[in-house]
Amino acid sequence: MKKNRLSDSIWVFGDYRNYFQNRVTLQLIAKGKELAKELDKQLIAVVLGDQVHQYAMEYVAHGADVVVAGEDPGLMEYQVDTYTAVLARWVEAFKPQILLAGATSFGREFFPRLAKRLHTGLSADCVALDVEKDTGLLVQTTPSFGGELLAEVVTPDHKPQMATVHPGIFRELPHDPDAFGCIIYPEIGPLPEIRVKRMRTRPQQTHDIRLEDAAVVVAGGIGLGSKELFGMLSELADLLGGDVGATRPAVYAGWAEEERLLGQTGKNVRPKLLISVGTSGALQYTTGIQGAETIIAINRDPNAPFFKIADLGLVGDAVTVLPLLLDALRKRV
């Protein structure tokens, strides 16, 4: 068995809110484990809260070698001040090499503050992680210049090397009920005074959308020209047993809910089949669909950049092509 080394290891911060929807922690544990193997280090999941034992067990079942857990009634609710104080204390004590979190609303607020407290850098919204062969440094690939370029960032002089990663980029490991791991509960220390008072909570409106799990995704862009034409994508998705995604302009036009946004600022999907209609193929969008096994692009412009990455391209006007496609599929079911 590997030596139990908390220091010098790879840490993944456990965001367990909406556990069944938000799988980014499990995805990061899987990727972190791969990196840990390459670097001969341990993968540690860190979890804070009140009753977190069940999550700690889940993280072990999904691949964590060790879980560092902090239980305290004062940590029951996420508060950036308390979470930063505890995690900064533990990072200073245990000195992990790498510290990762999901680029969720949570990670995007918490990690920049933590990085500042630890005097280290942070690559936000990464879309890939790797290890530099000669140095063993973490290569953090992140969109830059408004998403026009992908930058590879390394942090040679400061530790830990910190990154937030977009949900849906990596695949979680299957749940293994026989997995063996160790859960430790270090001292938490005094918690800072909470400066934010919650007056009331309002549940977020949820639509039953699990785009990330859909085997088929039909995505539409602003080229569809109208909400009515965009609406045809729902029937197409239903006929194919899939779900509907959208580009940012289509969401801004009010044709689709924000939850359906694909890409750098939206969701990443990995369906077996992705059909994209009236989308040009901007990098900020294709970042979110590059994991699809087969991509079919429908665009009336034969020079649309999307055709360069699509497996199959259909040059045609969506106004004509979509009804024909629907007719053909209706006859098959």
Ligand SMILES: Cc1cc2nc3c(=O)[nH]c(=O)nc-3n(C[C@H](O)[C@H](O)[C@H](O)COP(=O)(O)OP(=O)(O)OC[C@H]3O[C@@H](n4cnc5c(N)ncnc54)[C@H](O)[C@@H]3O)c2cc1C
């Ligand atoms: C920081 C930043 C982050 C961003 N994040 C995202 C993101 O997460 N997701 C995202 O989607 N975008 C994002 N964007 C926007 C992105 O850069 C593109 O502007 C956007 O993806 C383009 O959407 P589109 O393909 O629908 O529109 P367009 O680029 O306008 O493409 C429309 C396409 O439809 C075709 N078309 C027109 N009419 C028809 C027709 N009748 N039939 C068939 N084809 C037709 C056209 O030929 C064209 O190729 C981001 C931008 C920035 C700066």
